[in-house]
Amino acid sequence: xxxxxxxxxxxxxxxxxxxxxxxxxxxxxxxxxxxxxxxxxxxxxxxxxxxxxxxxxxxxxxxxxxxxxxxxxxxxxxxxxxxxxxxxxxxxxxxxxxxxxxxxxxxxxxxxxxxxxxxxxxxxxxxxxxxxxxxxxxxxxxxxxxxxxxxxxxxxxxxxxxxxxxxxxxxxxxxxxxxxxxxxxxxxxxxxxxxxxxxxxxxxxxxxxxxxxxxxxxxxxxxxxxxxxxxxxxxxxxxxxxxxxxxxxxxxxxxxxxxxxxxxxxxxxxxxxxxxx
Amino acid sequence: xxxxxxxxxxxxxxxxxxxxxxxxxxxxxxxxxxxxxxxxxxxxxxxxxxxxxxxxxxxxxxxxxxxxxxxxxxxxxxxxxxxxxxxxxxxxxxxxxxxxxxxxxxxxxxxxxxxxxxxxxxxxxxxxxxxxxxxxxxxxxxxxxxxxxxxxxxxxxxxxxxxxxxxxxxxxxxxxxxxxxxxxxxxxxxxxxxxxxxxxxxxxxxxxx
Numbered sequence: 106x107x108x109x110x111x112x113x114x115x116x117x118x119x120x121x122x123x124x125x126x127x128x129x130x131x132x133x134x135x136x137x138x139x140x141x142x143x144x145x146x147x148x149x150x151x152x153x154x155x156x157x158x159x160x161x162x163x164x165x166x167x168x169x170x171x172x173x174x175x176x177x178x179x180x181x182x183x184x185x186x187x188x189x190x191x192x193x194x195x196x197x198x199x200x201x202x203x204x205x206x207x208x209x210x211x212x213x214x215x216x217x218x219x220x221x222x223x224x225x226x227x228x229x230x231x232x233x234x235x236x237x238x239x240x241x242x243x244x245x246x247x248x249x250x251x252x253x254x255x256x257x258x259x260x261x262x263x264x265x266x267x268x269x270x271x272x273x274x275x276x277x278x279x280x281x282x283x284x285x286x287x288x289x290x291x292x293x294x295x296x297x298x299x300x301x302x303x304x305x306x307x308x309x310x311x312x313x314x315x316x317x318x319x320x321x322x323x324x325x326x327x328x329x330x331x332x333x334x335x336x337x338x339x340x341x342x343x344x345x346x347x348x349x350x351x352x353x354x355x356x357x358x359x360x361x362x363x364x365x366x367x368x369x370x371x372x373x374x375x376x377x378x379x380x381x382x
Numbered sequence: 383x384x385x386x387x388x389x390x391x392x393x394x395x396x397x398x399x400x401x402x403x404x405x406x407x408x409x410x411x412x413x414x415x416x417x418x419x420x421x422x423x424x425x426x427x428x429x430x431x432x433x434x435x436x437x438x439x440x441x442x443x444x445x446x447x448x449x450x451x452x453x454x455x456x457x458x459x460x461x462x463x464x465x466x467x468x469x470x471x472x473x474x475x476x477x478x479x480x481x482x483x484x485x486x487x488x489x490x491x492x493x494x495x496x497x498x499x500x501x502x503x504x505x506x507x508x509x510x511x512x513x514x515x516x517x518x519x520x521x522x523x524x525x526x527x528x529x530x531x532x533x534x535x536x537x538x539x540x541x542x543x544x545x546x547x548x549x550x551x552x553x554x555x556x557x558x559x560x561x562x563x564x565x566x567x568x569x570x571x572x573x574x575x576x577x578x579x580x581x582x583x584x585x586x587x588x589x590x591x
Contacts, residue, residue: 116449123456127463134467138474145477212485236485239418240539240567290564 157217207301242294253285271299396522423531431520438516538566
């Protein structure tokens, strides 16, 4: 029997069946490949950070190299929610990686900025982009552009965050601000890089300016602004507070004290609790 | 395996005499977007080839069951599903490539060559011929992309496949006499180049007649 493929019922049933088949197929493919895709995305991020850290991963396993260098993730914002800074140790030196995100000509641009332990000197930088023009804006990923940043300072003599200016040849930056050359022919992308650096560094100002809680402090709850995850009240924390950690214990530490942070935060914590009560 | 005359024509026609870009003027938009450098052009050419061939095959297999009134929608669903699957697979197994192609992969869906071939060929021919026709059209599209990208990358940035071809010492910046042609990096130049190829192609083909 030949079906009438032009009838309304057939048309509707046909489209429904086809759409269901396609939907199931896509769902299966998506679920089946998800873990691999996520692993790839993570590896890609690690590779980008390795580039920012001036590491050559071509002859080694990038993931292993990354794991050998990475130390911990720092919580920076006042509310403790942003975990955007990752601490590395390269050849015995502490390096911080800050994530950057901004807007280019056609789409988003991003990057990883590696700073020395002084939180001022640029150790390395890496850029990525979604859809900048190859040959023009796309060239921000090349070493020729990136390497200009190495060794520059993001703060002026007074310690104010000034970022790095990305300027056309011939122009000079404001007093106290260091500069690199924009990519010729990619004005808007270069401006995007300039703005991205400026805006993001301002967002990280807490981290970049805080002097308390030096390397020894490891208590996230106690010193949210700067430090890394560990047990509150450990030996390192006591040391941290003695070195001036009180400063950053001020606001956010009721929770810390409840968890036994009294040991390290002492008076300040009590004050906080009293106020909150 | 002996190919019938029709099958041969399905493959060879689109490479030259019936080229989708040069003669049918299809797929121009993506030809402008991806031809600044050779590598993305080649990858885009291959992706389109695979998608045209597969969607031709699928649509040809189900062509007799497709209700005429919603055939365009059915074709679109098939193409979109294939593109999505290819992009998911690339993300899982060739992540770097997938990132390079990110926007272009989506663009494949809108490539007029696809819908053109499905409507004009796959709907009325058997699966084998349709597959071959898809491959032919894909390659016909790809070689134009490669030619345009070759010229644009060589004269636009002095490189091929990202490797410096024109010696650094020739450049004005290094005391030489040479300057890259910035026009080549603009999409407009791709259009002009495609126009030149069409001109060249037609003048040869018209002489034959």
